[in-house]
Amino acid sequence: MRLRRILALAMTGAMVLSAAAVTANAEETTDITLWTYPVGNWGDSAAVDGLIASFEEAHPEIHVSVEYLDYTNGDDQVNTAIEGGEAPDVILEGPERLVANWGAKGVMVDLSDLWTDEAKEAIYDSVEAACQNNDGVFYEYPLCMTAHTMAVNRDLFEAADALQYLDEETHTWTTEGFINAVQALYDYGQENVAAVFCGGQGGDQGTRALVNNLYGGTFTDAEHTKYTADSPENIKALELLAGMDGINFDASIVGGDEINLFVNGTLAMAFCWNVAQEKTNADLVDFDILPMAFPTESGDPQLCGGIWGFGVFDNGDEARIEAAKTFIDFMANDETQVVEAVKVSSYWPVKDLGNIYEGDDLMTEYAAFVQYLGDYYQVVPGWAEARTAWWNMLQQIGSGTDVTTAVAEFSETANAAAAQ
Amino acid sequence: MSRALVRRETVSGYLFMLPCLIFFLGFVIYPMVQCIVTSFFDSTMNRDDIFIGLGNYAELFQDKIFLGALRNTVIIVIVSVPVVCIFSLWVSSVLYDLSGPLCSLFRCVFYLPVVTGSVAVTVVWKWMFNNYYGIFNYLGKNAGLIDKNINWLGDERFALGCIILILLTTSVGQPIVLYVSALGNVDQALVEAAEVDGATRLQVFWKIKWPQIKPTTLYILVITTINSFQCFALIQLLTSGGPNHSTDTIMYYIYYNAFKLYRYGYGNAMGVVLAIIIAVLSAIQFKASKSD
Structure with a gap:
């Protein structure tokens, strides 16, 4: 009897102690x-x-x-x-x-x-x-x-004799080189050289980086308080792209679709690219991919990061x-x-x-x-509305709206959102 | 029946209804009321709502994108509702005359898009409309109908038409099944009597069958109208309202304002307007149906 009592007491004590330990542990974690x-x-x-x-x-x-x-x-x-x-x-x-x-x-x-x-x-x-x-x-x-970079189909560039327009060593090229390369590819028979995709916001940093880099424009001011897409540099870049053979403003695709079209060889360039894309699509690609910085006049690319x-x-x-x-x-x-x-x-x-x-x-x-890596402007106020306004603006340009008019409308919408 | 028994049965009736009633009040009525109330406020995330009266409604009718979305939605309804009703009635009339297994087979075929996930259906259509290698461009070019690829979903002249076409294919399944059932319930004695009296097929349909399938037609009209007004997934998955807002619908614009710009009050005001439009149209459809 005594033994049973001692055992019961010991077990009760053990339970109390373990409960206390759990409680103490819970308090500490x-x-x-x-x-x-x-x-x-x-x-x-x-x-x-x-x-x-x-x-x-x-x-x-x-x-x-x-x-x-x-x-x-x-x-x-x-x-x-x-x-x-x-x-x-x-x-x-x-x-x-x-x-x-x-x-x-x-x-x-x-x-x-x-x-x-x-x-x-x-x-x-x-x-x-x-x-x-x-x-x-x-x-x-x-x-x-x-x-974020862009990428080109190196095999196609070589076949079209367009490799001369870029620097494979530094992965850079000039705006003039870009223009010549697109023309060379188009003349070679590549009907769809690249697409300014604007079906939605997916991958839109690619189209912004392209436009901003071509003639040294910016997307916002340095203080990130105002959208500057209506600058003469950006307007010049958009007018250039809208007038180039082989480059389509395509409202039916977004960045992900553009990558697929590049990977399956339909497009010769992708504006939405980074190392993750190359890794993900490694098994699907049957040509050499050459990652490139966006073309600039100054030779000093500013990439979105x-x-x-x-x-x-x-x-x-x-x-x-x-x-x-x-x-x-x-x-x-x-x-x-x-x-x-x-x-x-x-x-x-x-x-x-x-x-x-x-x-x-x-x-x-x-x-x-x-x-x-350039300015990280995505912290500007009104960002959500400006992003939508950007691809809507590209759609307008693709439909034939005058670039200055479309850009002015974008700036009005985006800056109104920034001011709120 | 004694009053006590009546009271007891009434109480049990309400008790049986209670779970459903709580669900209905909590998840249907309360959100509706909340939607109406919020539409009078400037409401966004992490800030107290500001009462602005009819401010959201005033802004709505000056918002060009909303008016464009309203126009697109009305076009979708005007085109899709009659086409769905007429096409499904025609198909079901043909199916009804077919033998049993064949009728079932075609019913399944037409019903398939309804039970297939909308995302899967949309992905297939997106592939068919593809600007670069879609089957429509391939067939069009090979048949000599077009000389270069058409960007079906990226060209504002075609995009809304494409959306309506896809909507039609996903909308006819249920009406066909309903019409086949309704035609099966038509009193055959009347049909045979009319035929014996020399009535033509058109007369038999118009005078005998049509009055008997009218309640089904009314149901299909109302449901198709509501579904067309609420067209959202196709737009979200295929065009995001573009190009140039040519495929914006009210439902998509509500989503954009409420969940992209966090303008809950403005989005709710649009929801209220949409609900009023649907309610008025449904009432007209009911009224028209009764006056016949």
Whole structure:
């Protein structure tokens, strides 16, 4: 009897102690949620799980749950979550969402404390500028970047004797070279040399970069307060494109369709391209792809870039905010982890980490374009409306509307949205 | 029946209805009321709504894109509703005269686009209309009808027509099935009597069959009108309203304003206007049907 009593007492004690241990453990652990857009393999749980495991090993006091978004429904999911007070703690995306959208709406945490002097010195200036709003408040801490390029069908260029108009070594060409190359391809019998795709906003950075680079125009002013697409340089570029044989303003396709048409050999050039496209389509292409910077008169291309990093939603819980910052600091600043985190994105680091893709010829070739990364203007106010107005404007030009008239209408719409 | 029994049955009736009623109130009535209320506000994300009275409605009727979308929607309705009704009635009349298995086969064929996912249907049509290698351009050029490729979905002269054509193919399935059933319910004694009296096929149809299938026609008219007014997926997947807003519809413009620009109040005002238009048209259709 006594033995049974002692046993019962011991078991009760064990249960109480284990319950207390669980409670104590629960008190010590902070749960945070990470929502990630598919930035390279950041949309793939197999890749992200390893990163999370490393973090949780280094910081057992923080537990991270991950949810994967896509670009079709992701914005709606995030906006619904914000409206319902269920926003994630950390999110991985670019400044056009973190700074210009959610940051501007006041739902993000100021990450200035992560931007130490050391960080500011290490991270490229163009990236630093993109991660803050006009008042200098940082809503993003960057992880990786890429430069969007264009690409040409090298076999076709060679057959049309058009390789002479570009520099294969530096991947650059002049506006005059571009004009001559398009003409040479057209004369060779390539009816569809390229398409200024304008069926929607998909891949629209390609058409903006093309127009802006040809004669040195810009999409916004340097302060990102006003749209400048109606500048004489941009009008000249649009008039050039509208009048060129072999270049169609095509309202039935978007960037993704253009890539398919390039990959299957229908088009000789793609204006919407980057290293991810080359990797994804490697098995489908039966010709040599030559990635190129956009043609310029000055020889100094300004490429549109993608900058991706972390933002923290202000959920009003200091412990979770601190845990979120710890997570960001580990992913983006820990010497070993940052390399792995960037590699998962398949892009390049936002600071000099040496060649993290040593031995990978393709990544090393595309790394040459990062030096051409231009102004990250996507943080300008009224961005959503301006994007739509841009492809609508291209559609108008494709239908024969006078370029100056179409551009003036675009500027009026976009600047009205920026002023709101 | 005693009053107590009546009361008990009434209470049980309401209890049985309650789950459905709660669902209906929560997910149909409440959003409708909320939509109407929000339409009087300047409502967007993460900011308190600002009451602006009829401001959204005033803006609507000065918004050229909305008026263009309204015009396009009306064109879609005017073309698709009569065509769907007449075509499906004709097809079902032919099918009804076919033998059993053949009739079932064709019913399945015409119903297939209805049960196929709209995305899959749209992708196939997009391929057929493709500017560079679509089958329509291929056939047109080989038949000598066109000398160079037509950008069907990228040319404002053709884009809306293409949308209507696709809408027709996805809309006729259900009316055909309904009409075949309705024709099966026509009193054959009357048909045979009329035929014995020397009535022509047209007279038999117009005097005997048509009055009996009128309720089905009314249902098809109302449903097709509502579906045509709510044309959205095709536009979203094929043209995004372009080129030059030539395929914008009210539903697409509502989506664009509410979920791209986050102008909830403005989007809701459009929703209210669309609901009023549909309600008025449906009432007219009911009235016209009764006055016959």
